[in-house]
């Protein structure tokens with residue numbers, strides 16, 4: 001029978017080591033490492049990245065340091081069939097970059113309408129919380145883009161991925177990872 | 188280059204396609220399986236929720252409409268093994284009442300066969316793919332059958348807590364029947380309860396098609412052609428016979444595979460889409476659609492969740508994603524006075540990070556971080572799957588937008604009726620009662636959107652070509668050498684998870700095809 005013996009393939013390797021480009025070199029890093037090394041973004045513009053980073057940080061503490069921006073940027077820059085994004089499971093139609101662009105654009109427009117031209121990243125933490133609560137409840141006036149509740153769910157899931165869904169994230173919560181096969185270094 | 192004509196071409200190498208392939212290839216037929224996705228191997232089944240998403244579709248060919256849209260990708264497969272490559276392998280049977288909804292209740296539809304017709308195949312499938320459980324204990328609800336080939340799976344703390352709580356409110360829980368190995372089976376390893384099943388189990392402990400029917404089919408020389416997306420079934424000039432299928436290969440080149448028999452096993456949404464896209468002047472409304480019912484009667488289970496947070500460390504990461512306990516106590520379709528339909532109960536599963544986070548989708552920021560800490564020690568869940576009645580308005584139909592191969596996309600239109608909504612609410616109440624009985628200080632049962640699970644119908648079976656698309660074996664009424672496999676042929680959906688019945692019905696159909704091969708294959 002063509003099956004693998006238990007744990008035979010548990011060789012180590014980095015969880016979610018993804019291909020990033022530094023200069024003209026392709027390197028394999030975890031999203032957190034990519035963030036620490038300041039890897040240049042391929043698809044997201046600076047303002048989009050800033051909004052995404054601060055919203056995800058407000059949703060899941062430590063998401064920025066864990067590389068949420070670099071992760072999303074890397075994922076929406078490659079073929080959708082290879083994406084690890086939850087957007088895939090939630091029936092978002094590729095290219096996934098369109099969804100993320102529309103989502104962060106709508107967030108900033110919604111914030112600007114409420115807070116005299118500010119962007120999400122400029123909100124106080126109380127203002128950010130109340131905006132997110134209204135997103136959950138689909139109560140942002142004049143919102144244009146994918147549903148507010150849906151955007152909340154997708155981005156929250158992405159942020160949970162980078163913070164908790166890694167070997168380090170499991171360890172931090174005291175949950176044994178107990179993999180059969182850890183993700184490969186190169187993919 | 189033209190492909191050589193074969194005896195059988197099967198569209199979709201998932202659960203139902205593999206079951207047909209194994210039977211036919213072992214009977215000496217030359218079988219080709221075409222699958223639109225990759226040829227996954229055990230080595231590809233990486234233990235990670237994130238990496239596990241690669242084995243699901245990206246960009247489904249369906250749009251959604253209606254009050255309760257169906258969550259397509261979460262339930263779909265992509266590539267060899269289909270959705271059964273990463274399913275939870277809960278293996279409850281349908282009960283006799285599921286086959287007789289119309290005659291017993293004057294609602295919905297009847298199957299053209301009864302439980303007794305399928306029961307021998309439940310026993311066969313259990314032996315063939317390996318089922319763990321305690322058949323005897325299920326016989327308080329169903330007719331007797333053979334014992335399962337393996338004893339029940341291990342029970343962990345979550346299961347023990349639910350069992351005690353259910354006992355205290357008079358709900359009977361028995362060991363769950365699952366397509367997993369409690370002990371080594373047919374050279375496949377026993378489960379080690381690490382809970383990675385829905386990212387794919389690479390050890391063979393979970394009965395996915397790669398290690399069961401597809402392995403048997405391959406050993407009997409069936410050919411699997413991955414990255415082959417079928418767009419149409421082709422018919423002869425008179426429109427009386429299927430002659431093969433059109434598909435696009437991995438290089439996006441058009442190919443034709445001729446065959447004496449064509450079997451569609453591309454799941455509930457895709458089979459009607461392909462049939463509707465195969466219209467010709469002889470079949471202007473799509474193939475096998477003289478009844479006008481192709482795409483109609485789409486059904487999906489709704490799920491009621493009851494959560495509890497225990498103070499003690501219950502090690503929620505231990506176990507499998509399948510259930511530890513099950514119950515048919517709420518299965519009789521008139522269990523609730525104002526909410527018609529069956530319900531099937533499962534309790535005690537293992538969790539990963541998204542279960543912890545998803546159990547309280549409303550929390551974010553520091554509250555989410557605090558919840559994650561608690562959940563990783565104390566979270567437990569009971570689920571109730573509920574039935575909806577067949578309703579022709581719930582349907583798959585083609586739309587004008589096209590996919591990369593020029594094939595029209597389809598939309599799935601789905602709304603629950605009043606009975607289904609009432610049943611879901613009744614199930615939430617029933618689950619909440621058991622959750623309270625666990626003694627947990629914190630229990631909750633979300634009532635936001637109705638979660639959907641499993642897809643059935645769209646090519647339903649019935650007695651004749653006026654009221655159904657196929658007969659009880661999957662043979663279409665209109666074109667004798669065109670067959671359909673999978674939950675799409677079910678005229679009612681019961682409340683049980685469908686795959687045990689998918690396998691049983693497909694194996695029954697495949698045996699019939701072999702036995703009347705001469706008259707069908709021509």
Ligand SMILES: Cc1cc2nc3c(=O)[nH]c(=O)nc-3n(C[C@H](O)[C@H](O)[C@H](O)COP(=O)(O)OP(=O)(O)OC[C@H]3O[C@@H](n4cnc5c(N)ncnc54)[C@H](O)[C@@H]3O)c2cc1C
Nearest residue numbers: 199201202203223266269270275276277417673684685686
């Ligand atoms: C997360 C999850 C958990 C589940 N848990 C359970 C459970 O506990 N118990 C249970 O009974 N069921 C469960 N299911 C459901 C079960 O997996 C499905 O009901 C079953 O696999 C359906 O069988 P099928 O043969 O119809 O389709 P599939 O097994 O999905 O196979 C269909 C195949 O067709 C291919 N295909 C699609 N379109 C085309 C095309 N145009 N050309 C060529 N190939 C095509 C696909 O790539 C796929 O491989 C679960 C499913 C999921 C996703």
Ligand code: SF4
Nearest residue numbers: 378379381382384388
């Ligand atoms: S829990 Fe068992 S069936 Fe699930 S992945 Fe692990 S070994 Fe396989």
